[in-house]
């Protein structure tokens with residue numbers, strides 16, 4: 001029996017795909033089709049497929065041409081598959097001509113002429129693009145615009161406060177201004193992705209969430225970490241019971257980047273430590289332990305009391321059967337790691353944990369330790385944009401950051417701005 005294998009994304013299955021599969025099948029007796037997983041696709045820079053892996057598998061299945069469907073998840077898997085399945089022929093379209101010659105060592109490689117005039121990219125392009133503008137006065141703006149370029153179906157458009165000509169807007173102004181800017185955008189009927197915190201008052205955050213809902217608009221927190229694969233997997237592993245019950249979450253985020261720490265620095269128009277880092281550091285706390293803490297204490301050391309500019313803040317939480325602690329600073333330096341302590345083991349994420357592609361699950365017996373690696377491109381911002389675009393298309397707030405988490409983050413800010421802290 002001659003076994004043939006072929007790989008592809010198969011987004012929005014079209015005539016070109018079917019023709020390829022028919023010819024691949026005709027090369028032998030048994031056809032295996034490898035379909036790229038959503039994660040693997042991200043690593044190839046082909047981001048924002050219209051269909052999920054399950055939908056793409058269903059599409060190929062429906063052609064009745066595949067004898068077996070497998071999922072392609074990692075670099076180098078093709079060699080493993082060819083060996084494991086005793087494959088005789090590897091084939092793909094001629095757009096890959098020469099790229100897979102290295103597989104000749106393992107089986108025969110055949111490039112089939114690509115069908116002219118049709119491709120998933122073109123079908124995706126026919127759909128109207130999501131036009132996204134930015135309202136920002138921080139360095140984050142440039143990065144965001146650059147990352148938009150990596151996402152299919154989304155395009156950057158220049159805009160002013162009237163937000164004319166855009167469907168959605170990225171807001172990265174100073175946190176005190178978020179409420180006003182987000183409200184303005186929602187009232188003008190625009191979807192919003194806003195650097196967290198969405199507002200520095202709990203009621204304002206709730207009001208904005210309700211307004212978005214009433215107007216059928218998406219309002220998302222831009223915390224890039226939430227959208228990275230390694231971080232999402234970490235949540236799953238921690239909640240699966242692998243490390244037993246979670247008893248403590250400890251997160252540290254510090255940076256000495258924008259000169260706020262320098263003697264006599266002008267702190268106006270700069271973000272304080274709690275706003276710059278608080279939402280990111282609080283994310284694993286609320287996503288792992290929930291928002292129902294019994295007690296919270298905030299301890300801050302200030303660079304400027306009048307401006308409420310903290311150089312260092314530590315927040316401690318007490319839950320019914322766990323504790324959590326976050327440290328954030330723009331005028332102090334510490335190891336930026338995340339540790340989730342469990343009754344059986346712990347998860348360790350090395351610095352800088354908020355943009356990691358790696359974490360480790362560790363046990364008393366080190367031979368049981370396990371390392372997890374995932375690709376992370378563009379700090380996670382492009383995945384955040386993909387999730388935002390998908391939520392808009394599907395008309396539902398994405399599950400990455402729940403409404404409760406967003407509101408809990410705003411509540412912490414609220415307490416800080418109401419001066420419910422202890423000064424150190």
Ligand code: CTP
Nearest residue numbers: 008009010016020092093114115118119120121
């Ligand atoms: N293919 C083909 N003819 C086309 C389109 C695709 O023969 N007109 C082949 C590709 O060469 C590949 C397989 O179908 O072997 C799956 O291709 P995939 O990359 O999933 O589809 P494309 O339409 O090429 O997607 P994109 O436009 O996103 O590159």
